[in-house]
Amino acid sequence: MKALREYIDKIKPHFEKGGKFEKLHSVFDGFETFLFVPNRVTTRGSHIRDAIDMKRTMATVVLAMFPALLFGIWNVGYQHFQVTESMPEFWTIVGYGLIKVLPIVVVSYVTGLAIEFFFAQIRGHEINEGFLVSGMLIPLVLPPTIPLWMVALATAFAVILGKEVFGGTGMNILNPALTARAFLFFAYPAYMSGDKVWIAENAADATTGATPLAEAAAGNSDSLPDFWNMFFGFIPGSIGETSTALIIVGAIILLFTGVGSWRIMLTAILGGLTMGLLFNLWGANEFMQIPAHHQLVMGGFAFGVVFMATDPVSATQTTKGKYIYGFLIGFLGILIRVFNPAYPEGIMLAILFMNVMSPLIDHYVIQANIKHRMKRAKLNSA
Amino acid sequence: MAETKEKEPLFSTKNKKLLSEPMVRNNPITVQVLGICSALAITVKLEPSLVMALSVVVIMGVSNVIISLLRNMIPPRIRIIVMLTVIASLVVLTDEVLEAFLYDVSKQLSVFVGLIITNCIIMGRLEAFASSNKPWPSFLDGIGNAAGYGWILIVVGFFRELFGSGEVFGYPVFEKIGLYSIGYENNGLMILPPAALFVVGIIIWVQRSRHPELVEEN
Structure with a gap:
């Protein structure tokens, strides 16, 4: 050293x-x-610095994502070998998953960091660590079958148009990882949804499987896996989003270190449950009849709520605002998912939509507070 | 139409500025943010973008001259309706010409040719410039603004057709250079109207980086 x-x-x-x-x-x-820890000292303004700087914060989030990533690697292999005849031993499964997942992670990091470095150079900024998290989130929300050049393109799009245009890390309106996913979703729908993408396959045997969401949207709610299978994540889906159990582990890390906001997570789950129960009451089609707690473990709901909605940059900043923001994410996520079968992953669209709305929510929360305190000040002076 | 009774040469610096200013510094789309609607709607392919750009150039040039010639006769209180009548007649003429000679493109542009009437760039220039200036400068102003609008349309149309359909003027460029055989796919996002916003946004970004004085303060 x-x-x-x-x-x-x-x-x-x-x-x-x-x-x-x-x-x-x-x-x-x-x-x-x-x-090394930087040896710079503050020269003016506030002289107190927290030991948690951006690098530590980001490292915590990456750490919190690791359980989901490791499980994702195994699950990619598991889902693959489930459709072939025999189930090999553990390490073969993991090896197969690694071959599929690792290139996606590498491509995402290399593309994103190259662009970040480039912009830092021409703008004379420090290089920000924001991309350490986005670079890991992007592979986790993509299906394992995605072609690598699409990963690179989407990452470039997200970093340039989602972040650098607005001034880099900390200035972005939208969550960069979700921007990448939304880009792929609209640009190459055949690779992002439908029943043909979710299991990494060999060219020889083109067997594929539908995600529970795709099944539900198609009205086959009989063929849905049971609750605990979906909870632990033995289902086809994007790399990191299948296992709600390990996402909860990540959530605990985030909550314990104070990096993620419990207010957003809690209200988002409440919002999702509320919408799910409302649909249960209505029950007009089979998708609506799916029990509300099943909705929470299906698709990317848990992943989005824990890792995407709590992104401190694009979420609301005020405490009251966080309750509103979280609740609406859960509520709208389930609403979009059930009402529009063409957009099975409603939580992605809900989070992006609320990202855009969050400055508005903050504005009204602050205005309400100002009004409230003005009233009190007038009462006291009168 | 070039009435140059004054000593001013046809292409004086002032007149040249009328032409060049709307290209970048005062571009109707990227700086004044007018005419966005048609820029989103008809730029999926290059050909309709080009035809639209040319139609607007013709309509704006002619209508600016007509209004400029009439400017002292129009009672101010009914000027808007007179302008609209002039534009509408020209639009109908253009529409007929397109239907007669470019039927396919006219089909693609569909209602948007008719909607040139409501293109705020035209009304804006008539109101702001032609109704208080002589015909020749008005003509240049009309052509300049329409061209400023047009080149954005053409650039957007080019990129959307290239990446969305892999073609330029319907010619399959990407197929010929063999991009598909190495796994490339057309980008479905570029066919959707929001893609035009992305392209226009990038043009705005480039422009403001090159001309920092265009950056709005807030």
Whole structure:
């Protein structure tokens, strides 16, 4: 470690102003702060700094996603071998999953980070760690059969038009990972929904399986897997979203470290349940009759609520706003899912929609507070 | 129509500016944000975009001259209805010409040729410029603004057709260079109207990066 520190100190002058690699300053800075805690001190304004800086926050989220990712890798293999004749031993399954999942993760990270570095250079910013999370979220919300160039294209689209246009990390209106997914969903629908994509297959045996959502939308609610299968995630689906159980593990990490907002998670689940129960009461078609708690473990609901809706940048900032925001995500997510079978993954659209609405919610919450306090001030002075 | 009784040459700096200003600095679509509706609707393919752009150039040029010639005769209180009548007649003429000679394109453009009447760029220029300027500058102003509108349409149409259908003017470019055989697929998003917003947005981004004075303060 010491040798590394010394080496970095030795080459540092080249990257400072006037050095020969001055243009690459932000790249150097990015790597230096990635390896060591920055030794910069605050020179003005507030002098208290939290030990949790953006790198730590992001690392926590990536850590929270790991259970879901590991399970996803296994499940990709499991789903594949389930349609072939024999079920091999554990490590063969994991190996197969790795071959399918790892390239997607690598492509997502390489594309996204390349663009982030590029923009940091031309704008003279520091490199932000925001993409560490998005780069992991993007593979987790994609089906394992997605062609790699589509992953790269969607990542580029999400980073450039979802984030850099607005000024980079922290300025984005929409969740970048969901922007990538929405882009693929509308650009290449055949690869993102329908019953042909969800199991990684060999070219030889083109067997595929529908997700529970696709089955439900098609009206075959008899062929749905039972609650516990869906809860633990032994079902076809996007890489990271199938296992509600392990997403809950991630949620616990997020809640325990205070990185994710419990208000959003709780109200989103309540919203989903409310809508599910309303549909149960109505019961006009088979999809509506699916019990409300089944809706919560199907598709990307849990994943979206835990990892996407709580994104601190695109969510609402005010406490009251978070309740409204979360509730509407759950509510609208189930509503879109059931009412529009063409958009089975309603939670994605619901979160993106609420991302757009969140500044509005914040505005009214703040205005209401101002009004409230003005009233009190007048009462006191009168 | 070039009445140059004054000493001013035909293409003086002022007149040239009338032509060049709407291209970038005061572009109707990207700076004034007018005419977005048709820019979304008819730019799926390059050909209708081009035809639309040309129709608007013709209609704007002619209507600006007509209104400019009439500007001292129109009672101010009914000027809008007079302008509308002039534009509407020209639009009907254009529509008939398109139906006669470019029937397929006219089918694709469908109602949007008729809706040129409501294109706010035309009304805007008539009201802001032609009704208080001489015919020749008005003509240049009309042509300039229509061209500023048109080139955006053509660029958007080009990219949407290229990535959405893999074609340029209906010629299968991507198929000929063999993109499909290596696994490429057409981007379905580019066929949807929001794609035009993305392309226009990128044009706006590029423009404002090159001309920082265009960036609005807020």
